[in-house]
Amino acid sequence: MASDTTDPAADLPAPRADGRRARGDRTRHDVARQAAMSATVHGLDAITVGALAARTGHSKSGILTVFANREAIQIAAVAEARTLYLRHVVEPSWPAAPGAPRLRALLDNWVAYLRDGVFPGGCFITATSVEYGRREGPVADAVRGLAREWLDLLEAELSAAGSDSPTDDAFRIDAYLRAANTRYQLFGDEVELERARRLSLDVLGA
């Protein structure tokens, strides 16, 4: 610390370090959030540090202080999308009893998550699991992990609901939700979301 500083806080390094950490946390959060949003419209692999800087108001150098490289941003985007998915779809469904009641709540909350446009291009899991289907590496691994986690959750709840074939039924429901999302994005018709919910309830009822 230079002795000729005129900053009255110069002898108080802890608050300044906290300030830097808070700024870093804010940059990390804003950039990961923006990358997750952009991934649903333009693809997770189309993000650039320059575009993220322009969208978030953080400098490129500030972003590259917090993230080692573009890949680290992409992995943080998957983690941020998972957080949003938990907040909007999973957590509000968890008070319902395991099995059929929780699955019905998950369907309600999933339709609301799409209709409310939590992500501008719809379901993050659908977008990235198609984009990264044939790729390898840490970003693809993060995408695979998130897709697998969702499928395992569906299958566990279907088991709890007494499904004769939880793997087939999880496949059916996941397929309906993905297809509804894709059609809703392509053609803009909300009826597809309701159709997916109705056909999924048929799976539960069967």
Next chain:
Amino acid sequence: MASDTTDPAADLPAPRADGRRARGDRTRHDVARQAAMSATVHGLDAITVGALAARTGHSKSGILTVFANREAIQIAAVAEARTLYLRHVVEPSWPAAPGAPRLRALLDNWVAYLRDGVFPGGCFITATSVEYGRREGPVADAVRGLAREWLDLLEAELSAAGSDSPTDDAFRIDAYLRAANTRYQLFGDEVELERARRLSLDVLGA
């Protein structure tokens, strides 16, 4: 035609023009095919003239003589993918009687098309309809048109098969095929393709 030419074919313009046209057709075909293939792995919007030149062996200037711009290549890629889809999935199914027999043939040929890796990243329709879900413009319109054509085909065959609800049943079968493709790309397990065929046959049988 310059009178001092030493080219013995200089007085025969027709074959030379045919040669240029044949070269142009070859360039058009090779570039559209390569762009369609690449779209299933890296995205249709990630293609560049430079990468297509490197992959096809045609020069960038030769490519840009045939195609006005990158967008024209993307639209040609959708048309080429449609041609391949017709050749591998639709045409071999058409000799079967309309309705359930043709749908069973379509399912068989669709599974073979995925298993044979006609496109390196799996189903072109799934890849591009997710990638272009929220976009506008001529490329997005071409992608929407192809997705819609496939859904209409399924729905017409389900009507011919006597389905009580061809729209719901087409949604179900399309959803199973898309989900199976995505899981096959992500996790590499062929059992997903068989699962989609089996669950689709259940729809026909119901």
